[in-house]
Amino acid sequence: MKEHNILTESKQILIRFSEVDSMSIVWHGSYVLYFEDAREAFGRKYGLTYQTYFDNGFYAPLVDMQFEFKQPLVYGDTARIEIEYVPVQAAKVVFRYRIFREKDNVLAAAGSTTQVFLDSRYKLVLYNPDFYTEWKRRNNVL
C-alpha cells in the first residue's frame, strides 16, 4: 500500500472586533475568512496559491464548502487554524480544517473545501493539469 505525505500548515489568528456578532461570538460567516487564511498560509508554504493557478493558466474556484461550529470564539480569543491537504485522484484540490481555541485547546470549528480547475475561458477542466500533477509528485501526495 502506497503511503502519502501528510501536508499541513498551522496559523494563529486573533479574533477581530468586526468578526463578532451581537451575540458577542464570532459570526459564522467569519470562518470563511479563517479557512481562506489557512489556505493561503498553506499555499505559501507549499507553493500552491491563487497566483500559482493563475500563472499556469487556471482558476481554482470552490465548488464545495462545509463548516461545523462546535464551540464559540469570542473577541480577543486567539485561535489556531490547522489545515490538511486531502489527496484525491480527481482533478480537485481538497482541504480539511480544524480551528482550536488556544487558551484551552478546545476544538471550536471544523470543515472542508473543494476546488476545481477552470481554464482561462472559465471552462471546467476534468483532467489534472500538468503543473498540479507535478506539484503532487514533488510533495509525494500523488
Next chain:
Amino acid sequence: MKEHNILTESKQILIRFSEVDSMSIVWHGSYVLYFEDAREAFGRKYGLTYQTYFDNGFYAPLVDMQFEFKQPLVYGDTARIEIEYVPVQAAKVVFRYRIFREKDNVLAAAGSTTQVFLDSRYKLVLYNPDFYTEWKRRNNVL
C-alpha cells in the same frame, strides 16, 4: 402517515460589485450573506427571526453550514434564493437553500444551515423550547 406543510420563501437579489472577486465571479463567502438574506425573509414571513429567538430568551447560532457551488454568478446578475424549512424532531432549526440565476433559471448554488438553541447563559438547550413547538404547531410542521 402524517403530512407536513412545506414552508418556503423566495427572495430576489442583485449581485453587488463588492461581492465579486478578481475572477469576476461572486466570491464564495458572499453566499453566506445570501443564505442569511433568505433566512431573514423567511423569518419575517413566518415570524421566526433572531429577534423572535431573543424575545423568548434564546439564541440560535449556526452549528452547521454547507454550500455547493454549481455555476458562477457575475456582477449585475439577478439571483433568486429559495429557502425551505426542513422539519426535524430534534431541537434544531434546519433550512435548505437553492440559488438560481434569473436570466436562464440555472441552479447556481445550493446548501443548508442548522441552528441550535442556547439559553441566555449560552448553554445548549436539548429540548424544543415552548415558543418553537408552538410555532411548529401553528405552521403545521410539527
Next chain:
Amino acid sequence: MKEHNILTESKQILIRFSEVDSMSIVWHGSYVLYFEDAREAFGRKYGLTYQTYFDNGFYAPLVDMQFEFKQPLVYGDTARIEIEYVPVQAAKVVFRYRIFREKDNVLAAAGSTTQVFLDSRYKLVLYNPDFYTEWKRRNNVL
C-alpha cells in the same frame, strides 16, 4: 448663472443581522456597503455603473471616502439611503450620501465618495472621458 439638474436616487434597506456588531448597533464598516448599494441604484437609474465605465474602457476606483455617524441603526431597522450626484469640473465622479432611520426620519449617517478614471492599463486619466462628458450633457449636469 447656469443651473444644473440635481440627480438623486433613494433606496430602502433592511438592516441585516450580520451588519450589527457586539454593541448591537450597525458596525461602521457596513456603511461602505450601504453607500455602494446607493451608488449602484443611482447607476442603474441614470446609466452610470461599474459596467458602464468598463464598457467604455475605464475603471473608476474610489480615491476618497468619508463617513459621519450621527445616530445608531440597529438590527431590524429600515433605513433610507439618499444619494446625490455632485457636479465637478475635474475628471471625477462625486456623490453625497445621507442615511435616514425610517421609523423616525432621523439622520443616522452622512458621507461622500470620489472616484477617478483609470484607463485599461490602470493609468490615471486627467481629462473627462467622452462617454462621461456625454452622460453629463444628457443629464444636464455639465
Next chain:
Amino acid sequence: MKEHNILTESKQILIRFSEVDSMSIVWHGSYVLYFEDAREAFGRKYGLTYQTYFDNGFYAPLVDMQFEFKQPLVYGDTARIEIEYVPVQAAKVVFRYRIFREKDNVLAAAGSTTQVFLDSRYKLVLYNPDFYTEWKRRNNVL
C-alpha cells in the same frame, strides 16, 4: 509649551484574495478592516481596546471615518499600517493612519477615525471618562 508623547504602532498585513475586487486591486471597503487591525494592535500595545472601554462601563463607537486612496494594493502585496494617536481635549479618541506598500515603500492610503464615549445605556458622554484621563496621563498625552 507642553510636549506630548507621540504614540504609534505599526502592523504588517498580507493582502488576502477575498479583499481584492474584480479590478484585481484591494476593494476600498477592505481598508476599514486594515484600520481596525491597526487600532487593535495599538490598543494591545498601550492598553486601550474595545475591552478596556467595556470593562470601564463605556462603548466607543466611531463617529467619523475618512479614507484617501493613493496607490492600489494587489493580491499578494505586503502592506504596513502605521497608526498614530492624535491627542485632543474633547472626549474623543482620534487616530491617523497611513498604509504603505512594503515592496517600494509607496504610500497606498491614509485616513483617520474618531471615536466618542457612550455610557452603558448608549448615552453620549461629554466629559473624558476617568479611566481615559488616567490613560492619557500615564502615556504623557494629556
